[in-house]
Amino acid sequence: MTIRVVLADDQEMVRIGFGMILGAEEDIEVVGQAKDGVGAVALIAEARPDVALLDIRMPRMDGLEVCRRVKESVPSTRVVIVTTFGDPDYVDAALANGASGFLLKDSGPSLLVSAVRAAMAGDSLISPEVTVDLLERSRSGRSADPIAAAAVAELTAREREIAERVARGRTNAELAEELFLSLSTVKTHLASIQRRLDARNRVEIAAALWASGAMDG
CATH class of the missing domain: 3.40.50.2300 (Response regulator)
Structure with missing residues (x-):
C-alpha cells in the first residue's frame, strides 16, 4: 500500500x-x-x-x-x-x-x-x-518507578544493553554497528524488549529505562 x-x-x-x-x-x-x-x-x-x-x-x-x-x-x-x-x-x-x-x-x-x-x-x-533531552527532563528529580524497574530487571543482558542504547538515542543502524549485529537481529531484540516492557515503540522503551532509574549516572 x-x-x-x-x-x-x-x-x-x-x-x-x-x-x-x-x-x-x-x-x-x-x-x-x-x-x-x-x-x-x-x-x-x-x-x-x-x-x-x-x-x-x-x-x-x-x-x-x-x-x-x-x-x-x-x-x-x-x-x-x-x-x-x-x-x-x-x-x-x-x-x-x-x-x-x-x-x-x-x-x-x-x-x-x-x-x-x-x-x-x-x-x-x-x-x-x-x-534524550525529553526523557532526561521527565526523569529529573523523580525517584525510580518500581514497576518500571521490575520490568527492566526481566530483560536479558543483551536486551538491557540494547534498551540502554535506545534510551541514549541510538538508531537501529547505530545499534547494529556498535554491537556487531544485523539490522534484522536488532529489530528482533527490540520487538522482544517492547513485549517485556509493554512498550509500543522505542520512545516508550526509552521512557521505561529512564523511569526505572537504570539510566542514572
Missing part, C-alpha cells in the same frame, strides 16, 4: 529535498505541498493524506496550530513535525497536539523515511537527540 504524504514548509528547497527523498521510495507518494500553515490546512483537508510533514515556523499559521486543527478535522492523517528547532516546549506542544513524530531537519534521509512509515503504522518516532 502506498503512503500518501503532504509536505508543508515555507522553504521551497526543503520541500524539494524532502519530496525527492520520499519520492524515491516505492511505498511513498508525495501528493501535495504547501508553503504556509493556512495552505497546509486547506491542502490536507482536500487531499486527506496518510501523513503530513509540517514545519513549525511557517507564515500565517505555525505548524503546531496546523497539527491541532488537522487532528480535529482530519484525524486519520498522522502528523510528523520536521523542524530546525528542537526546543523542548515545541516537542511538548507537538505531542500534546497529537503529532506522531518530531524530527530535526538534519536527522537525515533514513530517519525521515522511517518517521513516515512509523506514523503510518501508528507508531511514534522522535529524533534521537530530542528523545
Whole structure:
C-alpha cells in the first residue's frame, strides 16, 4: 500500500529535498505541498493524506496550530513535525497536539523515511537527540518507578544493553554497528524488549529505562 504524504514548509528547497527523498521510495507518494500553515490546512483537508510533514515556523499559521486543527478535522492523517528547532516546549506542544513524530531537519534521509512509515503504522518516532533531552527532563528529580524497574530487571543482558542504547538515542543502524549485529537481529531484540516492557515503540522503551532509574549516572 502506498503512503500518501503532504509536505508543508515555507522553504521551497526543503520541500524539494524532502519530496525527492520520499519520492524515491516505492511505498511513498508525495501528493501535495504547501508553503504556509493556512495552505497546509486547506491542502490536507482536500487531499486527506496518510501523513503530513509540517514545519513549525511557517507564515500565517505555525505548524503546531496546523497539527491541532488537522487532528480535529482530519484525524486519520498522522502528523510528523520536521523542524530546525528542537526546543523542548515545541516537542511538548507537538505531542500534546497529537503529532506522531518530531524530527530535526538534519536527522537525515533514513530517519525521515522511517518517521513516515512509523506514523503510518501508528507508531511514534522522535529524533534521537530530542528523545534524550525529553526523557532526561521527565526523569529529573523523580525517584525510580518500581514497576518500571521490575520490568527492566526481566530483560536479558543483551536486551538491557540494547534498551540502554535506545534510551541514549541510538538508531537501529547505530545499534547494529556498535554491537556487531544485523539490522534484522536488532529489530528482533527490540520487538522482544517492547513485549517485556509493554512498550509500543522505542520512545516508550526509552521512557521505561529512564523511569526505572537504570539510566542514572
